[in-house]
Amino acid sequence: MYNWRKLIDKLFTYMVIAVSIVAISPVIHLIITVLLNGTMVIVKTGINFFISLPPTPFSKDFGGIAPAIVGSLLMTFISLPITIVLGLFAAILTTEFPKNTISIVIDTIAKSLASIPTIAVSMIVYTIIVVPMRSFSALAGSIALTIVSLPYAYTYFSTTLRSVPFIYREAAFSIAMSRWSTVLKILIPVVRRGIVTAILMTLVRILGETAALLFTAGRFRNGVTISPLAPADAIPLLIFDFVLSPYEIWRQVAWGASALLLLSYMVIFFTVKFLVKEVKL
Amino acid sequence: MNLLAVEMKNVNVYIGNRHILKDVTLKIPSNTVFVIMGPSGSGKTTLLRVINRLIDLIEDARVEGYVKVLGFDIMKSDPYELRKYIGMVFQIPNPFPHLTIYENIAIAAKINGVAKDKKELDNIVRWALEKAMLWDEVRNRLHDYPHQLSGGQRQRLCLARALAMKPKLLLLDEPTANIDPVNARKLEEAIVSLKDEVTVIMVTHSPYQAARVADYVAVLYDGKVVEQGPAQQLFLRPSTEITQKLLRGEM
Numbered sequence: 173m174y175n176w177r178k179l180i181d182k183l184f185t186y187m188v189i190a191v192s193i194v195a196i197s198p199v200i201h202l203i204i205t206v207l208l209n210g211t212m213v214i215v216k217t218g219i220n221f222f223i224s225l226p227p228t229p230f231s232k233d234f235g236g237i238a239p240a241i242v243g244s245l246l247m248t249f250i251s252l253p254i255t256i257v258l259g260l261f262a263a264i265l266t267t268e269f270p271k272n273t274i275s276i277v278i279d280t281i282a283k284s285l286a287s288i289p290t291i292a293v294s295m296i297v298y299t300i301i302v303v304p305m306r307s308f309s310a311l312a313g314s315i316a317l318t319i320v321s322l323p324y325a326y327t328y329f330s331t332t333l334r335s336v337p338f339i340y341r342e343a344a345f346s347i348a349m350s351r352w353s354t355v356l357k358i359l360i361p362v363v364r365r366g367i368v369t370a371i372l373m374t375l376v377r378i379l380g381e382t383a384a385l386l387f388t389a390g391r392f393r394n395g396v397t398i399s400p401l402a403p404a405d406a407i408p409l410l411i412f413d414f415v416l417s418p419y420e421i422w423r424q425v426a427w428g429a430s431a432l433l434l435l436s437y438m439v440i441f442f443t444v445k446f447l448v449k450e451v452k453l
Numbered sequence: 454m455n456l457l458a459v460e461m462k463n464v465n466v467y468i469g470n471r472h473i474l475k476d477v478t479l480k481i482p483s484n485t486v487f488v489i490m491g492p493s494g495s496g497k498t499t500l501l502r503v504i505n506r507l508i509d510l511i512e513d514a515r516v517e518g519y520v521k522v523l524g525f526d527i528m529k530s531d532p533y534e535l536r537k538y539i540g541m542v543f544q545i546p547n548p549f550p551h552l553t554i555y556e557n558i559a560i561a562a563k564i565n566g567v568a569k570d571k572k573e574l575d576n577i578v579r580w581a582l583e584k585a586m587l588w589d590e591v592r593n594r595l596h597d598y599p600h601q602l603s604g605g606q607r608q609r610l611c612l613a614r615a616l617a618m619k620p621k622l623l624l625l626d627e628p629t630a631n632i633d634p635v636n637a638r639k640l641e642e643a644i645v646s647l648k649d650e651v652t653v654i655m656v657t658h659s660p661y662q663a664a665r666v667a668d669y670v671a672v673l674y675d676g677k678v679v680e681q682g683p684a685q686q687l688f689l690r691p692s693t694e695i696t697q698k699l700l701r702g703e704m
């Protein structure tokens with residue numbers, strides 16, 4: 173009897189391990205392929221990869237992706253703070269006053285916004301921003317990025333805030349804390365790690381978003397500009413264009429750009445996970 | 454001088470369409486230990502939450518009737534102002550996990566403006582910990598976090614946090630339900646020693662605990678107060694069958 177139980181236990185343990193390996197192997201494969209192909213390009217190019225313009229199709233050198241890096245940073249710089257502030261504020265509102273009409277409206281809008289294809293968002297922003305301004309711009313790109321990432325930021329934040337056990341909320345109220353200081357001094361600090369993770373997830377979404385930028389940012393690759401009103405490039409846009417091109421050298425640069433994106437995710441994630449300690453309940 | 458800490462007249466509480474408290478009328482004298490007994494689900498916890506209006510946190514709760522706490526008509530006063538005078542300890546120890554032992558107590562003192570400077574704050578923290586009979590155990594580890602304490606110590610930390618507000622009224626919701634007998638005993642001692650300074654309203658399951666600490670007892674059954682009076686009288690000559698059963702541990 174006892175051995176039979178042991179056998180079944182072993183059997184299931186190995187099955188779970190096997191299934192996990194199957195599930196995770198495509199991801200591992202992806203990471204390894206991108207890193208292998210991409211880091212080669214970055215290493216060969218060296219510092220030029222970060223400060224040069226992209227190569228012409230028949231150039232001998234890889235060149236760099238400076239316009240895309242600067243464009244991505246610029247648009248992230250504009251859109252991330254707005255997304256985080258709005259998303260967090262909305263999440264606080266809907267977790268604190270779930271039955272309030274405004275909360276219900278926000279929650280519904282956020283859920284429906286998340287289901288709009290990002291390319292449609294791009295078209296909408298094209299119509300209402302790009303056309304009247306008569307130019308693609310980093311600003312239009314940032315607006316599209318904000319619209320696309322806001323529902324996700326909202327969902328991450330509200331899931332995190334809702335995970336705070338009710339007993340801490342009660343404790344805060346019982347010592348006469350106001351609702352706002354309860355949120356700011358108790359609820360958010362208790363789940364600070366979740367909040368930071370939510371910010372990172374939003375950042376990753378913004379950095380990796382492609383379709384929202386197709387008709388908004390403008391893919392300007394012939395120089396570097398930091399004006400929000402000028403057309404700009406972004407790393408995912410460059411990857412998208414270069415991968416589909418017939419030129420081998422552009423496809424190589426696209427590998428490099430992908431690796432750069434992946435590496436920056438990893439660096440950001442591990443640093444923050446390491447720095448922000450989890451609160452032990 | 455107001456001799457009644459809490460006065461309730463015909464209080465009815467509904468949560469959704471459940472009728473939780475039915476026509477509760479209670480008089481709780483100042484500077485006593487007032488124990489509320491009753492079986493699970495009789496509305497004891499709800500009754501406590503009416504007093505400091507923590508019941509406001511429950512979305513679909515509705516309170517009817519007249520409740521006067523420390524001279525405030527609570528339905529008409531600002532709950533945040535009201536709560537400054539009322540400390541509470543809950544069933545499950547809930548010190549703030551991201552704050553140290555010191556900060557847990559200091560935050561309560563600061564919110565209520567009890568302390569003016571760092572030195573005064575230090576004194577209040579020490580005073581509260583001593584009152585909660587925790588000082589000797591944590592005096593050298595004030596900057597540890599609550600998860601490093603035992604369950605019983607955490608609960609006494611919660612008591613210290615409540616006391617740091619210098620409340621006039623202390624609500625205890627089965628504070629010893631989740632801790633061991635030794636810690637429970639310490640908590641009881643702390644409670645009894647407090648009644649010179651505060652009025653204590655305690656909910657408990659245990660008739661033995663009630664007998665050890667209570668000056669007055671009210672028995673709650675199915676949302677109604679079936680009996681209330683001085684503890685001795687109630688324990689020696691319980692007038693209802695419900696109280697008798699409760700005291701025999703049959704309910």
